[in-house]
Amino acid sequence: MKPPARLQSLVEEGLIDTVVRQLMSGKEAMVFVVRCGDETRCAKIYKEASQRSFRQAVDYTENRKVKNSRQARAMAKGSKYGRQAQEAAWQSAEVDALYRLAAAGVRVPQPYNFHEGVLLMELVTDANGDAAPRLNDVAFTRSQALAHHATLIAEVVRMLCAGVVHGDLSEFNILLAYTASADGRGGSEGPVIIDLPQAVDAAGNNHAQRMLLRDVANLRDFFGQFAPELLTTQYGPEMWSLYQTGLLTNDTPLTGRYQRAQADVDMQSVLREIDDARAEDAARRLRMASTA
Numbered sequence: 001m002k003p004p005a006r007l008q009s010l011v012e013e014g015l016i017d018t019v020v021r022q023l024m025s026g027k028e029a030m031v032f033v034v035r036c037g038d039e040t041r042c043a044k045i046y047k048e049a050s051q052r053s054f055r056q057a058v059d060y061t062e063n064r065k066v067k068n069s070r071q072a073r074a075m076a077k078g079s080k081y082g083r084q085a086q087e088a089a090w091q092s093a094e095v096d097a098l099y100r101l102a103a104a105g106v107r108v109p110q111p112y113n114f115h116e117g118v119l120l121m122e123l124v125t126d127a128n129g130d131a132a133p134r135l136n137d138v139a140f141t142r143s144q145a146l147a148h149h150a151t152l153i154a155e156v157v158r159m160l161c162a163g164v165v166h167g168d169l170s171e172f173n174i175l176l177a178y179t180a181s182a183d184g185r186g187g188s189e190g191p192v193i194i195d196l197p198q199a200v201d202a203a204g205n206n207h208a209q210r211m212l213l214r215d216v217a218n219l220r221d222f223f224g225q226f227a228p229e230l231l232t233t234q235y236g237p238e239m240w241s242l243y244q245t246g247l248l249t250n251d252t253p254l255t256g257r258y259q260r261a262q263a264d265v266d267m268q269s270v271l272r273e274i275d276d277a278r279a280e281d282a283a284r285r286l287r288m289a290s291t292a
Helices: 003-010 069-077 080-102 142-161 210-225 228-232 235-245 267-291
Strands: 018-023 029-035 040-046 112-114 118-122 176-179 187-193
Touching: 003 018, 003 040, 003 118, 018 040, 080 112, 080 118, 142 187, 142 210, 142 228, 142 235, 210 228, 210 235
Parallel strands: none
Antiparallel strands: 018 029, 029 040, 040 118, 112 118, 176 187
């Protein structure tokens, strides 16, 4: 097919040989299957902010790093340069997250290049070499659901230990990929996590806990359709509690059970706070009366 305008520069640069077909068009990007030498890969073209239905909510962009203070000031003011810088930061967030997570051993598509708003990365495939399906397009047996859920909980833990929270994880952005065995005699299916432009820093974003709990709850609710016993699990609160106390590692065994600590209330301290507030209010009223 004729290369879209946004891919033409990659063809001219020799990064892409041919564009095979469009794979999908989502809320934030269009993805094309491309050929690069002997390999088939995919090219993700990010949509302009005005064309996206997924907005850059402040919850996701909070405390994201930018190149310099000039960019930070421009982004805060909302100038044209600031909007361009914010767009670039939004696009590069997925690239940074992919490299960071791939290095940590998380199963994500392997990134190869990022050029003028186009991300060139691995094409995740099924047993036939076609594009792998999303989880929401697949029905599972109970045992399959339990196995894939356990795998994904381990992946979320690995992500959290690498300091990353997906922020929008669900059955719609996880692929079921096929991996051939080393001896070439068969293989196995397993989940691959995709779509990471909204990923947040676990330690630097005040909304990271809420996003992690939502991500894990989405996994519980989806796989709970096939394995109802998962619906009562509490993996999200358990792993976040361990993360906060510095006890979470890639190998930390999780139970799916969580008991919120019931701290004793220091009533004397509470009463002192109330008395102090009353005294401050009385003093304020006295000052106002004396100046009236």
